[in-house]
Amino acid sequence: MSQPHATARADAAAGSDLPGPYPVGQYAAVLKRRLLEFARVQLVGEVWGFRSSRARVYFELRDGRGALPCSMWASDFETLGVRLADGLKVVVGGGCDYYPGSASSSPSFTFAVTELRIAGEGDLLVQLERLRRRLHADGLFEPQKRLPRPLLPRTIGVVTGERGKARDDVLAGLERRGWAGRIIWAFAPVQDRLAAPLIANALRDLAAIPEVEVVIVARGGGSLADLFAFCDEGLCRTVALLRVPVISSVGHHTDRTLIDDVAAVCCSTPTHAAEVAVPIDCGAARTELLARSRRLHTHGRRAIADRARALERLAAAPAQHIVRHRRHLHQLMRELRASARRGLEASRKRTGTHLLVLGRTTERARTSDRARRASDLARLALALDAHDPQRTLARGYALVEDRAGEALGSAAAARAAQQVRVRFHDDVLDAEVTR
Amino acid sequence: MSASPPTYESAVARIEEIIRRLDSGEAGLRETLALVEEGRKLVEYCAGELEAVSHGLEELRLDDLVARLEGTSRQA
Numbered sequence: 379m380s381q382p383h384a385t386a387r388a389d390a391a392a393g394s395d396l397p398g399p400y401p402v403g404q405y406a407a408v409l410k411r412r413l414l415e416f417a418r419v420q421l422v423g424e425v426w427g428f429r430s431s432r433a434r435v436y437f438e439l440r441d442g443r444g445a446l447p448c449s450m451w452a453s454d455f456e457t458l459g460v461r462l463a464d465g466l467k468v469v470v471g472g473g474c475d476y477y478p479g480s481a482s483s484s485p486s487f488t489f490a491v492t493e494l495r496i497a498g499e500g501d502l503l504v505q506l507e508r509l510r511r512r513l514h515a516d517g518l519f520e521p522q523k524r525l526p527r528p529l530l531p532r533t534i535g536v537v538t539g540e541r542g543k544a545r546d547d548v549l550a551g552l553e554r555r556g557w558a559g560r561i562i563w564a565f566a567p568v569q570d571r572l573a574a575p576l577i578a579n580a581l582r583d584l585a586a587i588p589e590v591e592v593v594i595v596a597r598g599g600g601s602l603a604d605l606f607a608f609c610d611e612g613l614c615r616t617v618a619l620l621r622v623p624v625i626s627s628v629g630h631h632t633d634r635t636l637i638d639d640v641a642a643v644c645c646s647t648p649t650h651a652a653e654v655a656v657p658i659d660c661g662a663a664r665t666e667l668l669a670r671s672r673r674l675h676t677h678g679r680r681a682i683a684d685r686a687r688a689l690e691r692l693a694a695a696p697a698q699h700i701v702r703h704r705r706h707l708h709q710l711m712r713e714l715r716a717s718a719r720r721g722l723e724a725s726r727k728r729t730g731t732h733l734l735v736l737g738r739t740t741e742r743a744r745t746s747d748r749a750r751r752a753s754d755l756a757r758l759a760l761a762l763d764a765h766d767p768q769r770t771l772a773r774g775y776a777l778v779e780d781r782a783g784e785a786l787g788s789a790a791a792a793r794a795a796q797q798v799r800v801r802f803h804d805d806v807l808d809a810e811v812t813r
Numbered sequence: 814m815s816a817s818p819p820t821y822e823s824a825v826a827r828i829e830e831i832i833r834r835l836d837s838g839e840a841g842l843r844e845t846l847a848l849v850e851e852g853r854k855l856v857e858y859c860a861g862e863l864e865a866v867s868h869g870l871e872e873l874r875l876d877d878l879v880a881r882l883e884g885t886s887r888q889a
Contacts, residue, residue, distance in 0.1 A: 530821040532865050535875070552870070559866035564875035583875055656866075664863050670828050671856045677835040678849035685842050 406478035406485060413487070418473035421446065421489070422497055428462045430455075437462060439470060439489070448472075450491040458494055459599045459629070467497035506609050510636055513611070518618035522642040525623040529658050531591035533560040535584035535622070537577055540565035544596035544627070544648040551652025556660035562590060567607075568597040574610030581613075585620045592655045593620070595637060596627045596648035608635035617641060627651035771803035821862045824855045831855075 423439035423446075430436070435455045439448050448470060462468070471493030479485030513519065534552075538544045545563070552561075564580035567573040577595070584590050595617075597608070607613070608628045614636045617624050623642035627650065628635045638644035645651040763769060767777060778786045780795040792798050793811050800807045819827075831852040834840055840848060 526820075528820060528822065529825070530862050530866060532862070549870075557866050558868065558870045560871040560873065562873045562875050562878065580875060583879060587878070660863060660866060663859075667825075667856060667859050667863065670832060671853075671860075673832055674828075674835070674849050674852040674856065677832075677845065678853075681842055681845040681849070 403478060403480075406476075410476040410478050413474040413476045416474045418471070420469055420471045420493075422467065422469045424464075425462045425466045425468055426464050428464070435462075436488075439468070446489045447487060448491050449475075449488045450494065454492065455494070460494070460496060468494055469497050470494050506636065509609065509611055509614075510639060513614055513618070513636065513640060518615060518640050521618050522620070522624055522640060525621075525642055527623045527642060527655075527657070528591045530660070530663070531559065531655065533562065533587070533589040533591055534655050535562045535564060535581075535587070535590040535593040536596065537564045537566055537568075537580045537584070537593065538596040538648070539568045542568065542596075542598055544598050547648035548594060548596055548652045551649035552656060554649070555653060555656040555658070557656040560589070562587065569600075569604060569607070573607040574613040577607065578610075578613045578616040581616055581620060581624065585622050590622055592623050592625065594625045594627065594648070594651045594655055595641070596651055597629065598648075599629050605629045605635050608637040610636075613637060614640045625651045625654050768803055771801065777801040819855065819858055821859060824859050824862075828852050828855050828859070 421439055423441045426438045426440050426445075428435065428437040430452060433452055434449045435452055436447070436449045439446050450470075450472075470489070470491040472489055472491040475488050475490040477483075477486045477488075536545075536548055538548065540563075548561075552558075562584060564584050566576045566580045568577065581593060581595070584593050595608075597605070605628055608626070617626075617637055618640040624637075624640075625643045625645060626635075626637045626641035627645040627648045628637060643651075643654050645654055771777060777800070778792055779799045779801060780786055780791075781797050781799060783799075786792045786795055786798060793813075796811050798809050798811060800809050831848045835845060835848060
């Protein structure tokens with residue numbers, strides 16, 4: 379331990395060999411530090427002078443050889459759910475603490491308690507732990523948890539004390555869910571160890587009723603000894619092998635009985651247990667169901683209406699197709715007629731033009747041919763006229779012919795013929811060749 | 814749906830499955846109508862279950878039931 383520093387050796391008591399003097403606050407701080415270094419331990423003793431303030435509870439722990447002032451945070455103490463009375467033997471766990479005080483407040487020493495249980499429960503706890511391990515090893519923690527729990531049970535079994543507050547809490551929880559089905563109450567003593575076989579019988583009877591879908595086992599808080607009925611091996615084995623799921627709510631949430639381990643669900647309060655037994659809010663479920671029903675209805679109606687419309691469209695399609703084609707054909711026909719008319723007109727015009735041209739050509743040809751022929755004729759007439767013997771004869775020449783009218787071209791021929799004719803342009807004279 | 818008797822939770826789960834299928838738009842007309850019909854029956858079943866827990870709390874005592882049962886068996 380570090381020693382406080384001496385302040386003024388001059389202040390030391392005359393004749394003393396002791397170190398110091400040290401300021402008391404400094405010494406108190408060191409003392410606090412040293413006390414806090416003490417190991418945290420469990421102590422056993424009897425409670426005396428229990429009193430509570432807003433923040434902490436205080437009591438003395440005594441036995442025949444000594445006593446210690448103890449204190450504990452009130453919030454921690456309240457969670458234990460125990461009542462302390464003078465003479466009650468308890469086991470506390472914690473460590474030393476020291477408030478060094480000040481110029482205006484007194485110092486105090488306390489054993490700061492962080493754990494507390496009623497003495498004697500230690501043995502129970504050891505037994506309990508041993509049994510818990512055995513049940514676990516036998517696989518009895520699992521069967522209940524594997525059972526399906528209904529969302530909406532019609533019938534719920536409840537094992538509880540007939541006059542306990544747990545009954546009202548269960549009803550409050552069910553009401554909160556809007557559930558108003560059938561409850562079968564199995565009232566049983568829930569206080570001591572002898573209650574266990576009765577609770578087990580009640581559970582078996584409830585499970586034998588086919589309508590029961592889930593069972594709640596409920597009990598309010600108490601000491602471990604009070605709750606020990608729910609740690610009974612026979613009861614736990616019964617629960618573990620029950621055909622219906624069991625929801626346990628035994629003691630406060632800090633208590634842990636063995637039925638909590640084997641049950642399907644372990645709840646902190648009976649109200650919570652009721653809410654777990656009916657996991658859905660019935661009012662909300664009705665609303666959701668209505669919404670789902672509407673959606674189904676809408677789907678069904680839409681499926682038919684949509685397809686009916688599609689069918690209607692499909693049914694109308696061929697007729698519309700024919701109408702379209704008919705219109706197209708009519709259009710084509712009109713175009714064809716118009717085209718034919720235009721072609722005929724053009725052809726007619728062309729033919730008229732050709733006829734006109736032909737007529738003109740013919741006329742031109744006819745006129746030209748006539749003139750040419752007249753000219754040729756005139757020319758031929760002129761040529762003919764030029765060769766006409768009459769014109770030669772008219773110029774003073776005469777043609778000698780025999781009597782047959784054959785022209786005699788030479789004197790010898792004329793001599794041979796003797797009787798000749800001399801043709802003048804105006805007349806013919808018979809003559810005779812004499813030499 | 815399985816052949817086992819429906820429970821409220823299985824019926825609700827199946828209804829949700831049916832609605833998901835219908836929402837997907839992949840079901841043909843025949844399947845749609847079959848699903849809607851199946852869903853309608855399941856909704857009726859669920860409504861019946863909800864109705865059964867809505868009439869008012871019925872409180873029975875196990876002792877009375879056991880006594881009644883024992884009386885019946887004695888008479889038989």
